[in-house]
Amino acid sequence: xxxxxxxxxxxxRLRTKAKRVREVDSSIQRLIDDxxxxxxxxxxxxxxxxxxxxxxxxxxxxxxxxxLIVLINPEIVKTSGQRRVEEACLSIPGYWGxxxxxxxxxxxxxxxxxxxxxxxxxxxxxxxxxHEIDHLNGVLYIDxxxxxxxxxxxxxxxxxxxx
Numbered sequence: 001x002x003x004x005x006x007x008x009x010x011x012x013r014l015r016t017k018a019k020r021v022r023e024v025d026s027s028i029q030r031l032i033d034d035x036x037x038x039x040x041x042x043x044x045x046x047x048x049x050x051x052x053x054x055x056x057x058x059x060x061x062x063x064x065x066x067x068l069i070v071l072i073n074p075e076i077v078k079t080s081g082q083r084r085v086e087e088a089c090l091s092i093p094g095y096w097g098x099x100x101x102x103x104x105x106x107x108x109x110x111x112x113x114x115x116x117x118x119x120x121x122x123x124x125x126x127x128x129x130x131h132e133i134d135h136l137n138g139v140l141y142i143d144x145x146x147x148x149x150x151x152x153x154x155x156x157x158x159x160x161x162x163x
Contacts, residue, residue: 001030001033001034001036001037002034002037002038003034003037003038003041004034004035004038004052004053005052005053006038006042006047006051006052006090006091007050007051007052007053007091008091008092008093009089009091009092009140009142011091013050013053013055014050014051014091014135014138014140015138016050016055016138017055017136017137017138018048018049018050018055018056018057018058018136018137018138019055019056019057020056020057020073021056021057021058021072021073021110023114024072024110024112024113024114028056028058028072028112029112031049031054031056031058032058032060032070032112034052035047035049035052035058035059035060036060036062036068038052039060039062039090040062042090044090045061045062045063045064045124045128046059046060046061046062046128046131046132047059047060047090047132048132048133048135048136049136050135050136050138051090051091051135057072057073057074057136058070058071058072058136059071059074059132059133059135059136060132061125061128061129061132063124063125063128064124069119069125070111070112071107071109071110071111071119071129071132071133072109072110072111072112072114073109073110074107074108074109074129074132074133074136075107075108075109075133076105076106076107076129076130076133077106077107077108077118078104078105078106079102079104079105079106079130080102080103080104081102081103081104082100082101082102082103083100083101083102083103084098084099084100085098085099085100085101085127086098087099087101087127087131087141088141088154089131089140089141091135091140092140092141092142094153094154094155095142095151095152095153095154096151096152096154097141097142097144097145097150097151097152098145098150098152099141099144099145099146099150100144100146101126101127101130101131102126102130103122103126104120104121104122104126105120105121105125105126105129105130106118106119106120106121107119107121107129107133
């Protein structure tokens with residue numbers, strides 16, 4: 001396992017639409033292990049393969065409850081409801097945004113063993129599912145902001161709080 005470099009915006013590889021994984025083989029297993037280690041080292045909730053420069057439809061998510069979810073070739077099959085959320089991204093450090101995400105998200109994918117799974121998420125998990133699948137489609141959360149004012153610098157707010 002290895003911690004990989006996370007691409008930072010505006011790297012054009014973040015806009016790449018990832019290709020489907022044809023076979024869950026040892027190279028995909030190594031990729032998953034590296035992604036998990038990289039995500040944890042960066043204190044992230046999720047990571048898409050495109051964020052480390054690998055244009056394959058693989059994502060890992062580990063909400064704060066500690067349950068690791070591996071998604072290969074994920075597809076959103078159902079969403080319902082909407083809610084406003086605060087969202088950040090390991091590929092856009094120092095910023096966070098306010099945007100609309102679904103309340104409930106259902107995803108169909110393969111797990112790390114190549115078996116078909118369905119994942120139903122609410123709250124943070126629903127948000128992470130949409131966020132990581134967006135990455136696999138070359139979409140960043142900043143593309144989903146309603147207005148430029150919905151993007152905030154982390155440092156600016158910390159400075160304001162200190163004064």
